[in-house]
Amino acid sequence: DAGVTQSPTHLIKTRGQQVTLRCSPKSGHDTVSWYQQALGQGPQFIFQYYEEEERQRGNFPDRFSGHQFPNYSSELNVNALLLGDSALYLCASSSDGGTEQFFGPGTRLTVL
Amino acid sequence: AQSVTQLDSQVPVFEEAPVELRCNYSSSVSVYLFWYVQYPNQGLQLLLKYLSGSTLVESINGFEAEFNKSQTSFHLRKPSVHISDTAEYFCAVIKQDRDDKIIFGKGTRLHILP
Numbered sequence: 001d002a003g004v005t006q007s008p009t010h011l012i013k014t015r016g017q018q019v020t021l022r023c024s025p026k027s028g029h030d031t032v033s034w035y036q037q038a039l040g041q042g043p044q045f046i047f048q049y050y051e052e053e054e055r056q057r058g059n060f061p062d063r064f065s066g067h068q069f070p071n072y073s074s075e076l077n078v079n080a081l082l083l084g085d086s087a088l089y090l091c092a093s094s095s096d097g098g099t100e101q102f103f104g105p106g107t108r109l110t111v112l
Numbered sequence: 113a114q115s116v117t118q119l120d121s122q123v124p125v126f127e128e129a130p131v132e133l134r135c136n137y138s139s140s141v142s143v144y145l146f147w148y149v150q151y152p153n154q155g156l157q158l159l160l161k162y163l164s165g166s167t168l169v170e171s172i173n174g175f176e177a178e179f180n181k182s183q184t185s186f187h188l189r190k191p192s193v194h195i196s197d198t199a200e201y202f203c204a205v206i207k208q209d210r211d212d213k214i215i216f217g218k219g220t221r222l223h224i225l226p
Contacts, residue, residue, distance in 0.1 A: 035214075042217050042218045055212075056212065099144055100158060101214060102158075
């Protein structure tokens with residue numbers, strides 16, 4: 001079992017650009033959550049996808065959007081990048097109703 | 113709303129000494145409690161969790177945490193640390209009513225001194 005995988009591992013963008021991050025959940029999991037971890041901070045919840053729908057959303061602007069595919073993999077899209085969007089973006093998967101979320105290694109986004 | 117406070121941003125401790133990482137939470141509803149560990153340049157790994165039952169929970173690598181409802185605390189302890197325990201530790205909560213949003217503390221960096 002490969003666990004939760006994320007791509008790419010690192011990404012450098014400039015202000016105003018758009019970025020897409022990808023996540024494949026752990027085998028058997030149908031729910032994907034995305035978190036933003038700024039330097040020196042704990043992860044903050046962005047949103048969660050289940051059955052290809054956004055089920056819950058944290059306090060992030062509409063520039064942050066996502067998608068879940070029929071195979072349960074997910075994408076996080078960020079438009080009009082700001083310097084403050086530089087962070088480690090973590091994907092976590094779980095089974096619906098499960099109490100434990102399994103995290104991927106993250107994608108480190110740097111916005112210049 | 114839920115919140116998690118980790119009282120120490122950094123904890124230096126000598127190898128083979130005991131350590132306690134403090135965590136307090138606030139919630140108007142019942143929650144599950146977790147400790148996650150993040151090794152340098154890696155994602156988060158679940159260290160241990162409290163769902164119900166015995167208030168003392170243990171991990172496979174010697175850490176333990178005790179849920180104290182009256183003090184709303186979930187402190188993490190280890191009687192003897194190793195250099196390999198160097199990492200960032202995050203306390204976290206999630207509401208029991210199928211709210212799948214994990215609320216994390218800001219983390220405590222455990223620095224093992226030789």
